Amino acid sequence: MESNIYVLDATAFIGLDFPHLQMIPNSKFYTSLKVESELKDFRSRTNMDILKHSGRLQICNPEESLLKDLKRRIQAIDPKTPLSSVDLDILTLALQLKGTLISNDLNLQNAALYLRIPVKIISGKKITHLRKWQLKCLSCGKIDEKGIRICPSCGGDMKRVQIYPNNKKLE
Ligand SMILES: [Zn+2]
Incomplete structure:
Protein backbone atom coordinates (compact mmCIF):
# COMPACT_ATOMS: atom_id res chain seq x y z
CA MET A 1 0.00 0.00 0.00
CA ILE A 121 13.87 0.85 -0.73
CA ILE A 122 15.64 1.85 -3.90
CA SER A 123 19.06 0.25 -3.73
CA GLY A 124 19.76 -0.68 -0.12
CA LYS A 125 18.70 -3.62 2.02
CA LYS A 126 15.22 -3.98 3.43
CA ILE A 127 14.70 -5.58 6.81
CA THR A 128 12.63 -8.76 6.92
CA HIS A 129 11.99 -9.22 10.64
CA LEU A 130 10.67 -6.84 13.22
CA ARG A 131 13.25 -6.49 15.96
CA LYS A 132 12.54 -5.54 19.55
CA TRP A 133 14.81 -4.85 22.46
CA GLN A 134 14.52 -5.09 26.22
CA LEU A 135 16.76 -4.27 29.12
CA LYS A 136 18.07 -7.29 31.01
CA CYS A 137 19.95 -7.34 34.29
CA LEU A 138 23.46 -8.80 33.85
CA SER A 139 23.45 -10.21 37.39
CA CYS A 140 19.99 -11.64 38.07
CA GLY A 141 18.39 -11.72 34.60
CA LYS A 142 15.47 -9.45 35.44
CA ILE A 143 13.78 -8.03 32.33
CA ASP A 144 12.61 -4.43 32.13
CA GLU A 145 11.02 -2.47 29.32
CA LYS A 146 10.98 1.02 30.75
CA GLY A 147 14.54 2.17 30.12
CA ILE A 148 16.00 1.98 33.64
CA ARG A 149 19.77 1.61 34.06
CA ILE A 150 20.00 -0.07 37.45
CA CYS A 151 18.18 -3.31 38.29
CA PRO A 152 15.36 -2.71 40.83
CA SER A 153 15.85 -6.23 42.27
CA CYS A 154 19.60 -6.52 42.77
CA GLY A 155 21.17 -3.20 41.76
CA GLY A 156 23.05 -4.75 38.80
CA ASP A 157 23.56 -3.10 35.40
CA MET A 158 20.74 -3.38 32.87
CA LYS A 159 21.94 -4.28 29.36
CA ARG A 160 20.12 -3.79 26.04
CA VAL A 161 19.33 -7.21 24.51
CA GLN A 162 17.53 -8.04 21.28
CA ILE A 163 14.43 -10.23 21.32
CA TYR A 164 12.33 -11.63 18.50
CA PRO A 165 8.61 -11.42 19.27
CA ASN A 166 7.81 -13.54 16.22
CA ASN A 167 9.86 -15.42 13.67
CA LYS A 168 7.46 -14.96 10.83
CA LYS A 169 9.09 -13.41 7.82
CA LEU A 170 7.48 -10.15 6.76
CA GLU A 171 6.84 -9.36 3.12
ZN1 LIG B 1 19.25 -7.77 38.88
Whole structure:
Protein backbone atom coordinates (compact mmCIF):
# COMPACT_ATOMS: atom_id res chain seq x y z
CA MET A 1 0.00 0.00 0.00
CA GLU A 2 2.13 2.87 -1.21
CA SER A 3 0.84 6.41 -1.45
CA ASN A 4 2.30 8.99 -3.80
CA ILE A 5 3.58 10.91 -0.80
CA TYR A 6 7.15 10.08 0.12
CA VAL A 7 8.99 11.12 3.25
CA LEU A 8 12.75 11.20 2.82
CA ASP A 9 15.45 10.82 5.44
CA ALA A 10 19.05 11.90 4.86
CA THR A 11 20.04 8.58 3.25
CA ALA A 12 17.56 9.20 0.43
CA PHE A 13 19.55 12.21 -0.78
CA ILE A 14 22.86 10.40 -0.83
CA GLY A 15 24.39 8.53 -3.74
CA LEU A 16 22.94 6.28 -6.37
CA ASP A 17 19.34 6.29 -5.22
CA PHE A 18 18.67 9.85 -6.13
CA PRO A 19 18.21 9.58 -9.95
CA HIS A 20 15.69 6.77 -9.38
CA LEU A 21 13.89 8.80 -6.77
CA GLN A 22 13.24 11.59 -9.24
CA MET A 23 11.63 9.18 -11.68
CA ILE A 24 8.87 8.01 -9.34
CA PRO A 25 5.74 9.27 -11.14
CA ASN A 26 3.19 11.64 -9.54
CA SER A 27 5.19 11.88 -6.38
CA LYS A 28 5.36 14.54 -3.73
CA PHE A 29 8.38 14.51 -1.46
CA TYR A 30 8.66 15.71 2.10
CA THR A 31 11.52 16.01 4.53
CA SER A 32 12.14 17.79 7.82
CA LEU A 33 14.09 20.93 8.70
CA LYS A 34 16.49 18.80 10.73
CA VAL A 35 17.33 16.64 7.71
CA GLU A 36 17.92 19.78 5.69
CA SER A 37 20.43 21.10 8.22
CA GLU A 38 22.02 17.64 8.59
CA LEU A 39 22.93 17.37 4.90
CA LYS A 40 26.45 18.71 4.66
CA ASP A 41 28.16 17.05 1.72
CA PHE A 42 28.03 18.70 -1.68
CA ARG A 43 26.32 15.86 -3.50
CA SER A 44 23.46 15.47 -1.05
CA ARG A 45 22.89 19.21 -0.91
CA THR A 46 22.86 19.42 -4.71
CA ASN A 47 20.35 16.57 -4.85
CA MET A 48 18.14 18.35 -2.36
CA ASP A 49 18.34 21.60 -4.35
CA ILE A 50 17.34 19.78 -7.55
CA LEU A 51 14.20 18.44 -5.87
CA LYS A 52 13.45 21.81 -4.28
CA HIS A 53 13.70 23.67 -7.56
CA SER A 54 11.50 21.14 -9.29
CA GLY A 55 8.78 22.19 -6.82
CA ARG A 56 8.28 18.61 -5.64
CA LEU A 57 9.95 18.88 -2.25
CA GLN A 58 8.36 20.37 0.87
CA ILE A 59 10.35 20.89 4.02
CA CYS A 60 8.34 20.93 7.22
CA ASN A 61 8.34 20.03 10.90
CA PRO A 62 6.14 17.35 12.47
CA GLU A 63 3.33 18.25 14.86
CA GLU A 64 4.53 18.33 18.46
CA SER A 65 1.69 16.24 19.89
CA LEU A 66 2.23 13.50 17.30
CA LEU A 67 5.97 13.52 17.95
CA LYS A 68 5.38 13.07 21.68
CA ASP A 69 3.03 10.16 21.08
CA LEU A 70 5.48 8.55 18.66
CA LYS A 71 8.34 8.71 21.20
CA ARG A 72 6.14 6.87 23.67
CA ARG A 73 5.32 4.16 21.11
CA ILE A 74 8.96 3.69 20.11
CA GLN A 75 9.79 2.93 23.76
CA ALA A 76 7.68 -0.20 23.44
CA ILE A 77 10.03 -1.77 20.89
CA ASP A 78 13.26 -0.38 22.27
CA PRO A 79 13.62 1.24 25.71
CA LYS A 80 17.00 2.69 24.70
CA THR A 81 16.37 3.50 21.08
CA PRO A 82 19.32 4.47 18.88
CA LEU A 83 16.99 6.65 16.78
CA SER A 84 18.01 10.31 16.72
CA SER A 85 15.67 13.29 17.01
CA VAL A 86 16.09 13.65 13.23
CA ASP A 87 14.82 10.07 12.75
CA LEU A 88 11.88 10.60 15.11
CA ASP A 89 10.84 13.73 13.19
CA ILE A 90 10.91 11.77 9.92
CA LEU A 91 8.79 8.92 11.32
CA THR A 92 6.27 11.40 12.72
CA LEU A 93 6.06 13.19 9.37
CA ALA A 94 5.43 9.88 7.61
CA LEU A 95 2.54 9.13 9.98
CA GLN A 96 1.17 12.66 9.83
CA LEU A 97 1.19 12.80 6.02
CA LYS A 98 0.27 9.11 5.56
CA GLY A 99 3.35 8.84 3.40
CA THR A 100 5.80 6.15 2.43
CA LEU A 101 9.22 6.33 4.05
CA ILE A 102 12.30 6.23 1.85
CA SER A 103 15.34 5.29 3.92
CA ASN A 104 18.26 2.88 3.85
CA ASP A 105 18.65 3.08 7.63
CA LEU A 106 17.70 -0.29 9.13
CA ASN A 107 16.81 1.11 12.56
CA LEU A 108 14.46 3.56 10.93
CA GLN A 109 12.95 0.82 8.75
CA ASN A 110 12.40 -1.34 11.81
CA ALA A 111 10.51 1.40 13.61
CA ALA A 112 8.46 2.06 10.45
CA LEU A 113 7.57 -1.63 10.26
CA TYR A 114 6.32 -1.52 13.84
CA LEU A 115 4.34 1.68 13.21
CA ARG A 116 2.90 0.26 9.96
CA ILE A 117 4.47 2.98 7.84
CA PRO A 118 5.12 1.68 4.30
CA VAL A 119 8.80 1.69 3.34
CA LYS A 120 10.30 1.97 -0.11
CA ILE A 121 13.87 0.85 -0.73
CA ILE A 122 15.64 1.85 -3.90
CA SER A 123 19.06 0.25 -3.73
CA GLY A 124 19.76 -0.68 -0.12
CA LYS A 125 18.70 -3.62 2.02
CA LYS A 126 15.22 -3.98 3.43
CA ILE A 127 14.70 -5.58 6.81
CA THR A 128 12.63 -8.76 6.92
CA HIS A 129 11.99 -9.22 10.64
CA LEU A 130 10.67 -6.84 13.22
CA ARG A 131 13.25 -6.49 15.96
CA LYS A 132 12.54 -5.54 19.55
CA TRP A 133 14.81 -4.85 22.46
CA GLN A 134 14.52 -5.09 26.22
CA LEU A 135 16.76 -4.27 29.12
CA LYS A 136 18.07 -7.29 31.01
CA CYS A 137 19.95 -7.34 34.29
CA LEU A 138 23.46 -8.80 33.85
CA SER A 139 23.45 -10.21 37.39
CA CYS A 140 19.99 -11.64 38.07
CA GLY A 141 18.39 -11.72 34.60
CA LYS A 142 15.47 -9.45 35.44
CA ILE A 143 13.78 -8.03 32.33
CA ASP A 144 12.61 -4.43 32.13
CA GLU A 145 11.02 -2.47 29.32
CA LYS A 146 10.98 1.02 30.75
CA GLY A 147 14.54 2.17 30.12
CA ILE A 148 16.00 1.98 33.64
CA ARG A 149 19.77 1.61 34.06
CA ILE A 150 20.00 -0.07 37.45
CA CYS A 151 18.18 -3.31 38.29
CA PRO A 152 15.36 -2.71 40.83
CA SER A 153 15.85 -6.23 42.27
CA CYS A 154 19.60 -6.52 42.77
CA GLY A 155 21.17 -3.20 41.76
CA GLY A 156 23.05 -4.75 38.80
CA ASP A 157 23.56 -3.10 35.40
CA MET A 158 20.74 -3.38 32.87
CA LYS A 159 21.94 -4.28 29.36
CA ARG A 160 20.12 -3.79 26.04
CA VAL A 161 19.33 -7.21 24.51
CA GLN A 162 17.53 -8.04 21.28
CA ILE A 163 14.43 -10.23 21.32
CA TYR A 164 12.33 -11.63 18.50
CA PRO A 165 8.61 -11.42 19.27
CA ASN A 166 7.81 -13.54 16.22
CA ASN A 167 9.86 -15.42 13.67
CA LYS A 168 7.46 -14.96 10.83
CA LYS A 169 9.09 -13.41 7.82
CA LEU A 170 7.48 -10.15 6.76
CA GLU A 171 6.84 -9.36 3.12
ZN1 LIG B 1 19.25 -7.77 38.88
